[in-house]
Amino acid sequence: xxxxxxxxxxxxxxxxxxxxxxxxxxxxxxxxxxxxxxxxxxxxxxxxxxxxxxxxxxxxxxxxxxxxxxxxxxxxxxxxxxxxxxxxxxxxxxxxxxxxxxxxxxxxxxxxxxxxxxxxxxxxxxxxxxxxxxxxxxxxxxxxxxxxxxxxxxxxxxxxxxxxxxxxxxxxxxxxxxxxxxxxxxxxxxxxxxxxxxxxxxxxxxxxxxxxxxxxxxxxxxxxxxxxxxxxxxxxxxxxxxxxxxxxxxxxxxxxxxxxxxxxxxxxxxxxxxxxxxxxxxxxxxxxxxxxxxxxxxxxxxxxxxxxxxxxxxxxxxxxxxxxxxxxxxxxxxxxxxxxxxxxxxxxxxxxxxxxxxxxxxxxxxxxxxxxxxxxxxxxxxxxxxxxxxxxxxxxx
Numbered sequence: 001x002x003x004x005x006x007x008x009x010x011x012x013x014x015x016x017x018x019x020x021x022x023x024x025x026x027x028x029x030x031x032x033x034x035x036x037x038x039x040x041x042x043x044x045x046x047x048x049x050x051x052x053x054x055x056x057x058x059x060x061x062x063x064x065x066x067x068x069x070x071x072x073x074x075x076x077x078x079x080x081x082x083x084x085x086x087x088x089x090x091x092x093x094x095x096x097x098x099x100x101x102x103x104x105x106x107x108x109x110x111x112x113x114x115x116x117x118x119x120x121x122x123x124x125x126x127x128x129x130x131x132x133x134x135x136x137x138x139x140x141x142x143x144x145x146x147x148x149x150x151x152x153x154x155x156x157x158x159x160x161x162x163x164x165x166x167x168x169x170x171x172x173x174x175x176x177x178x179x180x181x182x183x184x185x186x187x188x189x190x191x192x193x194x195x196x197x198x199x200x201x202x203x204x205x206x207x208x209x210x211x212x213x214x215x216x217x218x219x220x221x222x223x224x225x226x227x228x229x230x231x232x233x234x235x236x237x238x239x240x241x242x243x244x245x246x247x248x249x250x251x252x253x254x255x256x257x258x259x260x261x262x263x264x265x266x267x268x269x270x271x272x273x274x275x276x277x278x279x280x281x282x283x284x285x286x287x288x289x290x291x292x293x294x295x296x297x298x299x300x301x302x303x304x305x306x307x308x309x310x311x312x313x314x315x316x317x318x319x320x321x322x323x324x325x326x327x328x329x330x331x332x333x334x335x336x337x338x339x340x341x342x343x344x345x346x347x348x349x350x351x352x353x354x355x356x357x358x359x360x361x362x363x364x365x366x367x368x369x370x371x372x373x374x375x376x377x378x379x380x381x382x383x384x385x386x387x388x389x390x391x392x393x394x395x396x397x
Contacts, residue, residue, distance in 0.1 A: 017320060020223065027110065028105065053223075056102070068109040079264045110122065136205050155266060158176055204317050248350070269358060277352060285343075302329050
């Protein structure tokens with residue numbers, strides 16, 4: 001691949017990619033767990049360089065999540081402040097300010113758009129026939145363990161194999177996370193967007209995990225950028241949790257729900273405190289037990305993948321990469337008899353992260369707090385009271 005090529009046809013993923021017309025608004029809709037965070041980091045980091053080639057990154061952050069959640073009428077992660085229409089309006093203002101230049105907007109939460117009406121509004125406001133939609137896909141068997149631990153980071157209490165049972169074996173297959181198949185029944189996802197924008201303005205790129213930078217080369221080619229302008233950006237906070245870390249959090253979720261603590265507290269102390277600090281400071285080692293997908297689930301995922309690939313292939317959309325990868329029988333990690341034990345360092349860093357988040361709020365002692373001693377209060381009520389007090393102090397910041 002030539003490093004100085006711009007706006008020429010560039011070989012990628014075993015085929016040839018023709019750059020999109022100048023002035024296109026490339027809308028990358030994910031879905032989740034298909035390399036979205038990596039490409040968003042690379043695009044954001046290279047935004048000044050891209051501008052020199054006439055390509056704009058309208059967002060002010062690496063992921064305009066609040067704006068997209070707002071237009072898709074999504075509430076966001078558990079306990080987070082709900083986004084408002086103003087978030088979306090500000091993104092639209094920056095998109096319009098890009099004028100006739102090519103621009104790129106990326107968020108996996110576009111895949112959560114609930115219906116054709118919402119999709120039509122998104123496309124219309126972003127430029128109508130200037131919009132070209134990019135969908136990135138990976139095999140379901142590679143998505144499922146990553147998506148499960150992500151749901152646990154949002155409060156899920158169900159174990160992995162039980163979750164798979166509901167997902168693959170128990171109609172109507174929408175419990176406990178209805179969003180999974182809305183995002184990851186990829187043929188229906190592509191079909192929803194194709195009905196609105198037309199198949200000629202949709203590109204489906206199949207991510208090949210053997211080529212870690214292949215998706216970046218695809219974006220460069222579509223946007224008419226020089227090869228290797230986009231580079232990986234390290235992001236420890238985006239790493240998946242190990243099985244032990246996920247199980248620790250899942251059991252914490254059970255206690256959190258049982259004691260009826262405020263969801264805002266979960267957001268601030270657990271997800272953005274304990275979990276975020278642990279991910280930033282602890283690197284999984286070779287001895288960590290991996291999340292293991294049972295063979296029956298891998299086979300079921302491959303069958304669904306083959307069905308999705310066949311349907312997408314008949315839609316008339318542009319396809320980049322090998323659709324056969326969607327039915328790939330991904331070999332699951334070897335099961336071992338080892339227990340998923342969390343490392344003392346990881347547990348300590350998680351605890352420290354929660355304490356650090358709580359310590360950011362001033363401690364206030366009041367007469368009401370002293371009106372009843374600890375030994376006069378049940379443990380369940382004590383946990384609930386402490387949780388609400390902690391949340392109140394955090395709000396005083």
